[in-house]
Amino acid sequence: MKALLSTAPGGPETLALAEIDAPIARDGELLVEVRACGINYPDVLIIEDRYQFKPQRPFAPGCEVAGVVTGIGAGVTDWAIGDRVVATVGHGGLAEQVAVPAAMAFHLPPDRDFAQGAALLLTYATTIHALLDRGRLAAGETLLVLGAAGGVGLAAIELGKAQDATVVAAVSSEEKAAAARKAGADTVIVYPRAPFDKAQSKAVAAMFKAAVGPNGADVIYDPVGGDYAEPALRSIAWAGRYLVVGFPAGIPALPLNLTLLKSCDVCGVFWGAFAAREPAANRAHIERLFHLWETKRIAPVVTERFPLARGGDAIARLGARGAIGKLVVEIGGS
Structure with missing residues (x-):
């Protein structure tokens, strides 16, 4: 073969x-x-x-x-x-x-x-595990999605809306913004390309804060990492959940004092290990995904x-x- x-x-x-x-x-x-x-x-x-x-x-x-x-x-x-x-x-x-x-x-x-x-499987099963098990995303909460036009990013938009959350999508180009809007994002922002100096990082943080509103993002879905992570973390809500999904932009070093000030959680997402350790729970998630696909809530x-x-x-x-x-x-x- x-x-x-x-x-x-x-x-x-x-x-x-x-x-x-x-x-x-x-x-x-x-x-x-x-x-x-x-x-x-x-x-x-x-x-x-x-x-x-x-x-x-x-x-x-x-x-x-x-x-x-x-x-x-x-x-x-x-x-x-x-x-x-x-x-x-x-x-x-x-x-x-x-x-x-x-x-x-x-x-x-x-x-x-x-x-x-x-x-x-990989995009949606990773994301449903991230949002429900690790992020505990609830109806009415605000979800910030970084890298929102990639495979996992679009899945996060769709699954966030299926969970009746308000979804803020962050992308790096107008073409990607159009894809995020088509997937159902409530708000879309276009951030600049990293790397960022200190002033640029503060400007991106201000952009995230303005988009998610004064209460901050209850859940942040980050499949990007790098210089985008700290500005996103600065926009998190009190007792928010920051989901660590991937690092194509590099592995960030988060200032942990921010987690204390916001009383927030930084949660790793390793779907493969979850599926191996909890096969019944994983299978239930995937059955739900097939139902959402059949009812056109995801595609x-x-x-x-x-x-x-x-x-x-x-x-x-x-x-x-x-x-x-x-x-x-x-x-x-x-």
Whole structure:
């Protein structure tokens, strides 16, 4: 089978399309013919050896797939050959076939597009866990979303509105602002590009404070990090919750005196560990996501589709922080 392989640490240009042996479904696994693979920020990091998990090379990146079940391992129930599936894996998704843990696989309804299916789990499951479990977002509260036009950012807007919160979306361009408005944001602000000096940081903080209102943001969803984190934290409400989701702009050093003054929480969000530790709770969240998708409260936004041979281009585009919505690599049959 064909796979896009990382054979040495480096950027997307180091990936190479190659023929490798197909996997088999071991105990507790499904073998999936991959039709689409969503591209996520861990794919940027894992090929550079900057992710917390470092698989043995050669390996294919890609941790979110949609496809068709072609094999079933021992001990697996509730699945049949030919079933449509969405699943998460540590890596291996940028290939024609992949073995996935059945515990991390979910049935894809017949009326749903494979590419949209491959854009659902990591962004929306991360976000629903973040907002409900870690952020305890309640109806009527104010949610500030940084990086609001990316995959997780748009998911946060939609899920925030589904929770009846007021959503303030922060983005870096007018094009991204249009995407945030389309997703349902109540207010959209366009912040400047980092890095910031002290005066610029204060100006961005003032921008956030004006947008969220005098009471501050009850929940801040931050998948960006870097120089944006401190200005956002300065806009938090009393007893607010700051959700740490990712760091494409760099790992920030937050002034902890602000957390004392606002009596706020800084909460890490690690969906993969949550899903492994609390599978029943995770499955309940994903069932809720499918219901919200069916009732049109959420809709995964796939803005660009790439063939397998150009999977490295998709990773490069995401790494450059130019993507709006989700990038998906399409593989195999229709």
